[in-house]
Amino acid sequence: MTTVSIKDVAARAGVSPGTVSNVLNRPAKVAPATRERVEEAIRELGFVRHGSASTLRAGHSRTLGLSVIDIGNPFFTDVAAGIEDAASERGYAVILGNSAGSRAKEERNLRVLAEQRVRGVLIIPTDEDLSRLDRLREHGISVVLVDHPAHRPDQCAVAVDDVAGGRTAVAHLLARGAGSVAYVSGPLTIRQCLERRQGALAALEAAGLGPDRLRVAEMAAMNARAGEKAAADLLAGGLPDAVFCANDLLALGVLRALLQAGVRVPGDVMLMGYDDIEFAAASAVSLSSMRQPTHQLGRIATELVLDECENPETHAHQHIMFQPELVARESTR
Structure with a gap:
């Protein structure tokens, strides 16, 4: 295993070893352009400074x-x-x-x-x-x-298996009578969000329904506030029969916004979360969810x-x- 030294980093960045030491320990003392050059050299060389002597x-x-x-x-x-x-x-x-x-x-x-x-x-x-x-x-x-x-x-x-989780969740909603589903998701660049959507589409296909029956609301965050915003958008555009959320925090935000708007859950719209966190069972309307073996x-x-x-x-x-x-x-x- 080759050890990369401060001198190696300094040579790569074209600075003195003292400048490298300042970047590591007192970065505010180094000009931003120089600091960026040193940090790039650290990344390229894979430099790791020593920890305690006993650990070493x-x-x-x-x-x-x-x-x-x-x-x-x-x-x-x-x-x-x-x-x-x-x-x-x-x-x-x-x-x-x-x-x-x-x-x-x-x-x-x-x-x-x-x-x-x-x-x-x-x-x-x-x-x-x-x-x-x-x-x-x-x-x-x-x-x-x-x-x-x-x-x-x-x-x-x-x-x-998040594809299986999305498929099971939406299959449950379809079995309960839903003909249209909204998927409230975090960024679809997140693998879990993308795969849960894939599972939802697979459930629709298995039921003989087209992908147009799934309305996707992609949110920038995956918390309750984002869920409330998604619910407001759904209310403005017309509620589907059911809402499937990529996690329980989103679902709890959706639930709060729907109840405040006088929408009955599940009377007017069904709601499904994901993760089965502790708050899911304790919410104003206990939340159906996909349980993951977190521990x-x-x-x-x-x-x-x-x-x-x-x-x-x-x-x-x-x-x-x-x-x-x-x-x-x-x-x-």
């Missing part, structure tokens, strides 16, 4: 890194709880990084985790380009994808990354795919 002597620490998309979403909190429980049982601590859906922030978090010499990283990635994870592997850090399938044989991953996702992902860390000679990469479960409540009865 051991070659690794008793810590794992975790990168999630939105720690404010209870789904990710529950996954993180499964990871922390499994890590704690094995004597490991977990360092959490919240990317907030930003690839740039995610990359900064991953760099910090590498600097801390974490033993492994569990990541719910922000997009489909996973080449940035190779940098971690080059530094001997094992990586496991969480809530995301792997597309290569040398990568462990734990995911949930189990986190626990198994942790077991995989630790096996890869501790047993590199015998470790077998696994791609584990769970099936979501329909939980029918008042909102679709």
Whole structure:
């Protein structure tokens, strides 16, 4: 494993080693253009500065890194709880990084985790380009994808079948008498949102209905406020028979806006969420949802990354795919 030094970065960026040190430790002292050039050299060379001397002597620490998309979403909190429980049982601590859906922030978090010499990283990635994870592997850090399938044989991953989840959710709505469905989604650049829509379209096709029966409302965020905005748009354009949301936070926002507008749920429109977070069952009208095994996702992902860390000679990469479960409540009865 080749170690990249500050001098190497300085030579690549055409600056002094002291300037590189300032970028790493006192970035405000460096002109923006110079700082950008140094940061580009750091990315290109895969430079990682040393952490504590004790960690360096051991070659690794008793810590794992975790990168999630939105720690404010209870789904990710529950996954993180499964990871922390499994890590704690094995004597490991977990360092959490919240990317907030930003690839740039995610990359900064991953760099910090590498600097801390974490033993492994569990990541719910922000997009489909996973080449940035190779940098971690080059530094001997094992990586496991969480809530995301792997597309290569040398990568462990734990995911949930989102196409099946979307298909099951909309099939349930159709079976309850819906002839038209609105899909309230986050950005369709997010794999989960895209695949849940694919499943919804598959359910319509299986029922002999065309794709025009699915009206897609793509929102910039996946929270309750975005759900309220989506509901206002649906009310203005005419309500469908049912609304399927890409997560429960969106669905709870839709529910609140519909009830405030005097719309009966499910009397006037049925409503379906996704994730089955704790608030789904406790809402004003209990919410039907697709349950994901969040705690189990986190626990198994942790077991995989630790096996890869501790047993590199015998470790077998696994791609584990769970099936979501329909939980029918008042909102679709």
